[in-house]
Amino acid sequence: MQNFFVPDLCRVRSVFMLLITSELLVLVLAIVQASDSWIDWNYFALLSLFVQWTTLTSAALICLLRARLAQMPVPRATFFIAAIVLIDVLAFSLFADSVLHPKPGIFDWQAIAKKLLMALLIILMILRYFYLQHQWQKQREAEMQAHLTALQARIQPHFLFNSMNTIASLIASDPEQAEEAVLDLSELFRASLRTGDQLIPMSKELDLCQRYLAIESLRLGPRLKLEWHIADGLEHQAIPPLTLQPLVENAVYHGIQPRPEGGKVRIEAEARGKYVYLLVQNPKPDNNSSQHSGNQMALGNIQARLQALFGDAAVLKHSHQGDVYTVTLRLPETTQYS
Known part of the structure; x- marks a missing residue:
């Protein structure tokens, strides 16, 4: 009706x-x-x-x-x-x-x-x-x-060629791990092509982040260190698809990959009051203009989608303090049942 x-x-x-x-x-x-x-x-x-x-x-x-x-x-x-x-x-x-x-x-x-x-x-x-x-x-x-x-269609992981090279190198030495990487990669691209869902449960978005980081860990090895702090009870929190994963991707691409020594990506999620806060931290990127503009474009895309779905209730902020770059995302506490 x-x-x-x-x-x-x-x-x-x-x-x-x-x-x-x-x-x-x-x-x-x-x-x-x-x-x-x-x-x-x-x-x-x-x-x-x-x-x-x-x-x-x-x-x-x-x-x-x-x-x-x-x-x-x-x-x-x-x-x-x-x-x-x-x-x-x-x-x-x-x-x-x-x-x-x-x-x-x-x-x-x-x-x-x-x-x-x-x-x-x-x-x-x-x-x-x-x-x-x-x-x-x-x-x-x-x-x-x-x-x-x-x-959403514009958010395409730009690590495709690096991932394919990594998978190709694993086929001979570790075929089972290569198969896992192919499955992770296919799931990521399936999510990027599935444009019918406006909201998905947080658990699905976190699963995409883990699949992405599993692929990048194969390529970067010990240079990529991870720290997770996900509060309990947020599995069904509603979030637009491909919202947190591009932030994690930016953290690796801009904060870890350019550094020979690598660095740590920290991912947090917690509920405070009527809102859910997501935080992604990484070493501060350098001043490379092309990388900086790419990061700003991704943040702009995510901000536009959040504004269209939640209005002023959703906020996306980024800041840097010392050598740490932080992106904070605030979402209204909403349960996704489907």
Whole structure:
């Protein structure tokens, strides 16, 4: 029912906004009706009571029938919703006339017809507004998904050729380890090509990091030292795919590979309050412009994806203190069930 263009009127927020809108309309009509003052308060009170009754009962009926209405084509759903509102307005109009004009069988049919016509015009305008808002939201979601897919598709591990050379050298001396490296490499590229998932569990992202580091350990040997500090209970934390792995890749490519003596990559993850913090530390990179620009591009890609998915709740920062370069990522604490 998420594809239904009418908001869920079973929710308090939707009904409240509908009541506020209808009350503003009543206020405008009361101002127009007044001749000797700014507002005809008697007219405002009676019309407000009538409009609120019809709004609440119509919203309740549409809420109850929402599942069936959502299965209909837009024109048919529009017809049935308009019919529900008009029948509701007619019923309350007849009731109001019987109370205000107690003579049995006497109704002001002209006034009732005016109310029905006004109700029809208003409900058609509201439904048109809902439909346009729904179409705009669908277009916005499609554009965001295309944007995320394009950003994720650009994150391609640039260690392919080094990894293939490492695997080739292992085929003769250690075929089992070469096979493991091929499996790790294929899993990394499978993740980079799988652009349909907006969020994955943290455990999957950590597994990708471990596979990447296993390949790099074959190439760099003792030059690559690792330190892991992952707090318990974060396995199902939601994270965009290929978010932490590129940060680890940058740490190796910019902080470890250029140094003859190598260095240590430190990876931390912990929950504090309503947020989860991820930290990647490595020796401070040198001032090589091409490496620096590549690092900034990767950070920019990740920041854009986080902004599109979480807004200001997600933060990506990088800093250096002494000879240590640190990237810190803050995510809202969210559980990924799938």
